[in-house]
Amino acid sequence: MADSSYQDLRQLHLFEAMADDHFAALMRCAFVQTFPPQVELITEGDPSDFLHIVLSGAVDLFSIWNGRETSMATVRPISTFILAATIRDAPYLMSARTLEKSRIALIPSEEVRTVFGVDDGFARAIVSELAQCYRSVIKAQKDLKLRSSTERLANYLLRAQLRTGGQAEFHLGMEKRRLASVLGVTPEHLSRAFRGLQSHGVLAEGARIRIEDRSKLERYARPNPLIDDAAS
Amino acid sequence: MADSSYQDLRQLHLFEAMADDHFAALMRCAFVQTFPPQVELITEGDPSDFLHIVLSGAVDLFSIWNGRETSMATVRPISTFILAATIRDAPYLMSARTLEKSRIALIPSEEVRTVFGVDDGFARAIVSELAQCYRSVIKAQKDLKLRSSTERLANYLLRAQLRTGGQAEFHLGMEKRRLASVLGVTPEHLSRAFRGLQSHGVLAEGARIRIEDRSKLERYARPNPLIDDAAS
DNA sequence: CGCCCGGTTGACAAAACTCAATCCCCGTGG
DNA sequence: CCACGGGGATTGAGTTTTGTCAACCGGGCG
Secondary structure, eight states: OOHHHHHHHHTTTTHHHHHHHHHHHHHHHHHEEEEEEEEEEEOTTSSSOOOOOOOOOOEEEEEETTTTTEEEEEEEEEEEEEOHHHHHOOSSSSEEEEEEEEEEEEHHHHHHHHHHHHHHHHHHHHHHHHHHHHHHHHHHHHHHHHHHHHHHHHHHHHHHHTTTTTOEEOSSOOOOOHHHHHHHHOOOHHHHHHHHHHHHEEEEEEEEEEEEHHHHHHHHHHOOHHHHHOOO | OOOOHHHHHHSHHHHHOOOOOHHHHHHHTOOOEEOTTOOOEOOTTTTTOOEEEEEOOOOOEEEEETEEEEEEEOOOSHHHHHHHHHTTTTTOEEEEEESEEEEEEEHHHHHHHHHHOOHHEEEEEEEHHHHHHHHHHHHHHHHHHHHHHHHHHHHHHHHHHTTTTSOEEOEEEEEEEEEEETSSSSSHHHHHHHHHTTTTEEEEEEEEEEEEEEEHHHHOOOHHHHHHSSSS
């Protein structure tokens, strides 16, 4: 593995506290691969052979049932996905595909579980990571069950503005059809939801979004730290 | 704490692998309390002062936003709730209330974190528990995003039948208004969804449900292990 | 007995989806 | 350089799903 990747990974919160030789052991059987966009990395239901880590690019976690598909989350550098499946040695609950050209590190799940069994710092880091993931999903579920689609879009835009640096004008990081899937609506409906937010100060021109008056949008969206704050 | 409660807790997967003296330390500052029905045990947004464990009865985890309320999960004996908040020392994301008269064990979060820091078996047990919780919520989210309300009800009934022992006739463990909230619909809509399932072999008379022909209902519901199986 | 409350029903309204047509950007190839 | 084609985005019309409001039913309990 390239030295730069090695260093990037070592600094991940997940690997920070573990013993050097255990980290080295993980890295020995890990490898990094670059994938073009739109490649399916894993398929739900498959056994979890590798822990995946996004080093660059972006990965979409999605799921299919009865011919319908929905996007569950986007994974951006540098973070892992399907940690829970790896730890429990259980099948993937979601599929994953690259959104852009992406560099992915793969660590055999077997080896992750072995090191988990012997390295206490690693075990505790995993607790922290999983607790974080759990709380994120709970927030997503509250978003889904308590808000209308337009309210979800409004709050999504408020979060996206912060994530991209807080400028009044920013760029949606994805196609609108995929944003629709993330929000749990059809692309047509999303289009109408955007129009519905015009009166609350949202200007959308393609993927470029402009929030004219954040506090006005907030009055409509009513963001809540227990749903929308990334931290905590 | 009563000796029987002590033994019950000790056998929990979460506490099984930990050192005796660490378990004893947790128990020393823990206490068990019995609550009547409909008591609010915790409120979302509050700091997570205690890890809660349901010893008997049942607890509803719910959440409120902008005047709307939704039921997120039901906790039945013997299991914990708000473990993630305790570990991260973060505010509760959900509120909790007793559904019936319930015995609840409370362990100060501070103490849980302390023992987590020193007992490796406990730390690993928490990993396993959190990974399980995480996967459960992911399944719930797939259920919500990929299925219509009637499909959710149909699959819920199939799961409930298995959970209660597999008899053709069984009892809903809760009021229908709460089931509606769990499924993310209004009580009126749930009522209509039940009627819609009559043609798929579901007979509902109050809280008593009868599934005339499970395979017929399954043809409609299309249950999927990656959404509906409790294990894995 | 009569009240209260959960459940059901009906009528209507709002939200969201479907299908089809069109637009428009962008990249390709002539 | 421009015409063409493809795919995402938008728009419109109509349908389905879900929610709202009000009325009513019926069992359990004081």
